[in-house]
Amino acid sequence: MTINIEYEAEQKLDIPYEDIIKRVVEESLDYENCPYEAEVNVLITGNEEIRQINREYRDMDTPTDVLSFPMIEYECPSEFEHLEETADDCFHPETGELLLGDIVISVNKVEEQAEKYGHSQTRELAFLVAHSMLHLCGYDHMEEDEREIMEKKQEEILSRGGYTR
Template sequence: MTINIEYEAEKKLDIPYKEIINHVVEESMDYENCPYEAEVNVLITDNEDIRQINKEYRKIDSPTDVLSFPMVDYETPSDFDRLEEMANDYFNPETGELLLGDIVISVDKVEEQAEKYGHSQTREMAFLVAHSMLHLFGYDHMEEEERLLMEKKQEEILSRRGYVR
């Protein structure tokens, strides 16, 4: 598995963010029974940069906590059955790893939301990674039923690694 982490924010979080990201990505892969080794890219930035990315890709001119850019088009979430038929589209030809996608996280939002929700920055970082990983597996939360399913899965992934409130 390849987890590329780039930390571009000037503000430094006083948490073991690499360890948290690695644990949650690995747990998400196990939880969703992904049969492949995978590649995930994580960019840690600030509110201004994530606002620019949000504006460019989603046409929303405001900062957000996390953005997900899935590389796989699933028929249904975490349906890995047909991916090998399209290996050229979804797998890194050099490593053979499934290219899951990119995650962008705002350090400012990690701090703000940890305080707002009354939990640690560690838990907030883990939550944002779990949330984003589910998006990379094709889940969404536009409908109430989808939202409830994602919330359940997020909490189960986090509790399996001990990232509880």
């Protein structure tokens, strides 16, 4: 498993963010029964930088808490079986790891939302990573039933990892 973490924000989180990210990425993939070793890239940045990324990729000129950039198109969420048919597109040529995609997190939003929702920054960061990992596995929340599925899965992943409110 390769989890590349870049911390580009000026503001520092006073929590073991690398350990939290790695644990939640691994827990998410175990929960979704991913049969492959995977590669995930995580960028921790500030509100201004995530606002620029959000504007460029989503035409939304506002900071957000987390952005997900999946590398894989799934027929159904977490349906990994068909991926070997497109091995050249989905797997790293040298490591053989499944290239899941990129996660961008705003450190400012981690702090703001932890305070807003009355839980720790650890729990908020874990939540954002779990949420984004589900996107990298093909889930979405545009429809009500999709939102309910994602929320249930997020809570189960967080609970399994000990990240409760």
